[in-house]
Amino acid sequence: MPAPIDFYFDFTSPYGYIFAQHIDDLAARHGRSTVWHPFLLGMAFKTTGAVALPEIPLKGEYALRDIQRSARFMGVPYRHPTRFPLPTQNAARSFYWLQDRHGALAKPFALACLRALFVEDRDISSPAVVLDVAAAVGVDRAALEQALADPAVKDRLRSETEAAIARGVFGSPFTFIDGEPFWGGDRMPQIERWLATGGF
């Protein structure tokens, strides 16, 4: 059984959202499973000196256009969020808490969160919105609300983010296949060939 594909993303990354709609199907076509790793891109940006796309002259304007064109190209619905980028701690902490306790709900929750932000224009930085999204996919709202106040849950996300950066992750989405790193959803053609051929 080949190793799973590691998929890193920040919940506020449009390119991460677009890629998340395809990565599991892509992996399955090659007999692979995936492990999803939400992390805080802002912490990685402190290492690389990067700043959020909308703040960059020229590149920020281009990115807004490219994101929407890339979504159309990939057949993914997209509505640029009113609040963008936004803090994603609550969504990411919820994901790891779910993964540890109700594993089968973690990916459906993540996809619902991404949809809430990038299709429904809901502010997923808000704990109340995250709890609503979680409840709608079958999560015990009260238990998750309690978890979000737990220092251990906060520590979990911090150490996951530190581990991602230590592994070389500096952007979203970021994928590892048998140790080979691929930054960006636009590496999908290379990822496909890598999976088909075992490397090139």
Next chain:
Amino acid sequence: MPAPIDFYFDFTSPYGYIFAQHIDDLAARHGRSTVWHPFLLGMAFKTTGAVALPEIPLKGEYALRDIQRSARFMGVPYRHPTRFPLPTQNAARSFYWLQDRHGALAKPFALACLRALFVEDRDISSPAVVLDVAAAVGVDRAALEQALADPAVKDRLRSETEAAIARGVFGSPFTFIDGEPFWGGDRMPQIERWLATGGF
């Protein structure tokens, strides 16, 4: 007759080099010509605040790996230059001087310069190397040597670079199709579809 495709690149950009091997064939498949626009990426970086890839923690190491993998993926020979990045004024000034006086030699010269840097590991920041490369494709070496000292030739590159930045160019390669901007060689699948369908 559809409008030509505008292709912007810096001679020290590996992704620009890889893309340059394909852009004219790609355009021709869709009945298009191309206009090549070398420019100075460093001037664009002053606008965006970007720094050269090798200086960026995590991203720099990734880029080196990604460049070589992308070259293999695209079937393009690549040897990472000993001196990288390097100043490209002499190559770019020569290009525009050729384009104005001996238009048919401009692209062969550009391709030979890129090959000198990214296959033969020659230092194309050196005027002598640029003159050698030019002479090998049939350029009058003495006339070009004289041109490289001409303030008008320097001004030409500066204004071409300013015009590129004014148009929104902030990276290499950068392509416009009927006004639609595409940054990066990894946008080739989108470019193909755009040319085939007239937009999506």
